[in-house]
Amino acid sequence: MPLTEPVLRALLAAASDRTTGSVVLTKRGTTQNRRGTYGRCKILVNRAGLPAGTHPHTMRHAAITAALDAGAPLRDAQIFARHSDPRITTR
Structure with missing residues (x-):
């Protein structure tokens, strides 16, 4: 799933000079x-x-739902979610 520019910049800043870990x-x-x-x-x-009561899994679910609602291909969302079956992704 593609990253937005702000997310990419934040990840690169967080990683600093590290290339692993x-x-x-x-x-x-x-x-x-x-x-x-x-x-x-x-x-x-x-x-x-x-x-x-909002927890990391709630936000994971929201991110996947938002991606699908925005038109991301189901296969991309499935890979992002690491689901073995696309039916799990569409629940």
Whole structure:
């Protein structure tokens, strides 16, 4: 799935000079684990004024739905979602 220019710029800035490894790191420079990602997500959800209980999977679902609604090919959304069956992507 293509990235928008702002997303690409943010990812490149986050990666800095690194060419391998994780894009998002902790303040200490280590790979952020699932718990850290969830905690960071909660902070961002609160700042954005989204409903309490919004979690990373909710945002993943929203991104895939938005891509399909914007006309992205089902196959591209399926690959992005890493779904083995396109029927899962269209639920």
